[in-house]
Amino acid sequence: MRTLKTLALVLPLTLCGCLLSTGQTTIDYDLGTIDVTGGDNLVAEQVDLSTNADYEEHKDDLEGVTDLALLGQVTNNLSAGSGTLNVEAWITQDTTNYTTEAQVRANAIKLWGPLVVAPGATVQIDWNESAELFTPWARPLLLSEMKGDGVFTIYLLGTSGLYDFTIENTTLVLTMEAES
Amino acid sequence: MRKAIILAALALLAVPGTASSADTAWGIAAFGGPSFPIGQDDNNGSGVTYGVRFPAHFGFFLSVEPHFDWTNGGETEETFNDLPYTRDGIDVKQAGMNFILGNPTGSGFRIYPYVGIGHYSLKGEGREDLQKIGYNGGLGIGFGSKLKLDVRGDYTMIDIGLSSRKAISATAGLGLTINPND
Numbered sequence: 457m458r459t460l461k462t463l464a465l466v467l468p469l470t471l472c473g474c475l476l477s478t479g480q481t482t483i484d485y486d487l488g489t490i491d492v493t494g495g496d497n498l499v500a501e502q503v504d505l506s507t508n509a510d511y512e513e514h515k516d517d518l519e520g521v522t523d524l525a526l527l528g529q530v531t532n533n534l535s536a537g538s539g540t541l542n543v544e545a546w547i548t549q550d551t552t553n554y555t556t557e558a559q560v561r562a563n564a565i566k567l568w569g570p571l572v573v574a575p576g577a578t579v580q581i582d583w584n585e586s587a588e589l590f591t592p593w594a595r596p597l598l599l600s601e602m603k604g605d606g607v608f609t610i611y612l613l614g615t616s617g618l619y620d621f622t623i624e625n626t627t628l629v630l631t632m633e634a635e636s
Numbered sequence: 637m638r639k640a641i642i643l644a645a646l647a648l649l650a651v652p653g654t655a656s657s658a659d660t661a662w663g664i665a666a667f668g669g670p671s672f673p674i675g676q677d678d679n680n681g682s683g684v685t686y687g688v689r690f691p692a693h694f695g696f697f698l699s700v701e702p703h704f705d706w707t708n709g710g711e712t713e714e715t716f717n718d719l720p721y722t723r724d725g726i727d728v729k730q731a732g733m734n735f736i737l738g739n740p741t742g743s744g745f746r747i748y749p750y751v752g753i754g755h756y757s758l759k760g761e762g763r764e765d766l767q768k769i770g771y772n773g774g775l776g777i778g779f780g781s782k783l784k785l786d787v788r789g790d791y792t793m794i795d796i797g798l799s800s801r802k803a804i805s806a807t808a809g810l811g812l813t814i815n816p817n818d
Contacts, residue, residue, distance in 0.1 A: 479675030479799065484716050519799055523678050523763060527716050583721040587762025595764075625717035631678040633799040 480522055480631050483510040487528075487626035490612055494620060495557035498611050502551050503628065505606030514634035515606065521599045522633055525586045528626035532573040534619065542615035543623075544569030549601060552609045560611045567594050570615055598630060659695035661741035661818070664688065665786065665811025671707050673725075674802040679760070681710030681725045685805045693739040695817065701734040701750070707803070709760065726760040726801070728794075732772070740786065741813045745779045756794045758801065770794035770801075784811040 485508055487501050505511045532541040545568035546560050554560050568589050573579055601608050612623060668686035673679050687705035694700075709725020732754020740748055751773040758766040771793055778786035786809045794801040 479802070480678050482677035482714075486717055520797075522796075525721075525762075527719065527721060529719060580719060583723045584761040625719050627716040627719075629716060633796075 479634070481510060481514055481634055482629060482631045483508050485628045485630070487610065487623075487628060490528075490623045490626050492612055492614070492619070492621055493533075494618065495613065496555065498555050498557065498560060498613055500553045500555075501610040501612070501626075503606075503608050503610060505602060511602070511606060511632075514632055515602065517634040518599075518602055518632055520633040521595050521602065521630055523587060523629075523631040524590050524594060524598065525581075525583050525629040526568050526589075526626075527581050527583065527586060527629060528623045529578060529580045530571065530573050531578040531622045531624070532575055532619075533621055534575050536575045538575045539617050539619070540575065541573040541619055541621050542570035543573065543621065544571075544613055544615060546611045546613065547597065548609045548611075549597075550609070551607060554611065557613050560613060564609075564611060565593070565597065566591055567597070567610070573621070602630065602632070659817055660692060660815065661739065661813060662690065662692040662815050663741050663784075663811050663813035664690055665784070665809045667786075667788070667807045667809030669805055669807035671709075671803050671805040673709070674804060676801065678723070679709060679712065679726050679801070681712045683708050683710040683725055685807060687730075689734070689809065689811070691736070691740045691811070693741045693817065697737060699736040699739055699741070699748075701736055701740070701752075703730075703732055703734060703752075703754075705730040705732070705754075707805075724761040726758050726763065728759075729757040730754045730770070732770075734772070736776070739818070740776060740778050740784075740811075741816060742818045743781045743816070746777070748776045748778070750774060750776060758794065758796075766796055768794050768796055778811075780811075782813050782816060784813065785809070786811060 490499050546564040547567045548564045666688050670682055671685040672682045685707040689701050689703040691701040707728040709727055712723045714721050732752050734750045734752035736748050736750040738748030753771055756768050756770040772790055774788055774790035776786050776788040778784050788807050790805045792803050
């Protein structure tokens with residue numbers, strides 16, 4: 457009976473010690489202000505996660521990516537009467553410099569979207585909505601990048617027709633599972 | 637796993653109807669209190685946990701306690717790039733079993749450590765739904781006769797495969813010993 461009592465007390469403490477050592481750490485990567493004036497004038501946002509101190513601290517202990525969000529404030533620069541804006545984010549796993557929508561759709565992978573913005577409107581991307589807009593393959597793809605060199609390129613574009621939009625305070629948020 | 641725990645809980649509730657019912661004490665308790673996530677940048681808002689327990693004591697040092705819990709994760713407020721964001725917390729449902737050193741159904745003042753295992757269902761807006769096994773442990777303090785008040789401090793860790801979700805909670809419970817044995 458004494459052994460059982462000892463085990464019952466020691467076991468949870470042992471488990472606590474094991475699992476206290478891992479946790480979720482959020483890193484945010486500033487993409488700045490992105491101006492896209494049309495499908496032939498895209499912006500290549502080159503990301504280098506090694507410039508982020510939290511990523512550098514935890515990348516060797518990285519075990520997974522639990523959550524993602526692409527945040528910012530989107531303005532549809534086309535006036536009322538124009539088409540509704542549908543913003544998407546695409547990714548290439550290396551540093552690239554595509555400038556047209558055709559190049560991106562042919563060579564990149566869709567990461568996120570579409571986020572719908574009415575003509576002339578400005579919306580702040582909602583965290584929960586943003587998290588739901590990631591494609592099913594976004595999480596493993598970004599995990600692969602984070603376990604690799606942490607360098608990739610993001611493109612933001614519209615889904616069809618004419619578009620002209622600005623995203624201010626653009627931030628890519630990645631929540632890592634890592635030893636803390 | 638969830639079905640197995642529910643079946644085990646029902647089996648324990650049926651025990652008082654068996655031949656050993658003279659030695660078996662059992663009861664029911666409702667509880668609730670605050671819950672605080674630990675080590676989670678993406679889920680650090682305090683929430684509320686509540687549920688129902690069915691303690692059963694068989695006449696020796698160990699008691700078992702099937703329980704069903706719900707935790708509503710609190711919102712997280714964060715600022716990124718000068719813009720404020722609100723994120724919903726993770727809601728958790730649990731069906732589990734506690735193993736208690738002592739007799740929470742007994743009369744008087746009692747202190748009892750416990751450990752437990754359970755099936756956890758985690759759900760959050762924009763997050764992947766998870767069904768996982770988790771572990772908990774803590775210390776309870778109870779007093780009363782047939783009608784009891786108990787206070788517990790509990791540590792929970794849910795194994796989510798690569799790491800874990802952890803939380804501490806403090807709950808107060810009101811219980812009734814339906815079939816006492818002391």
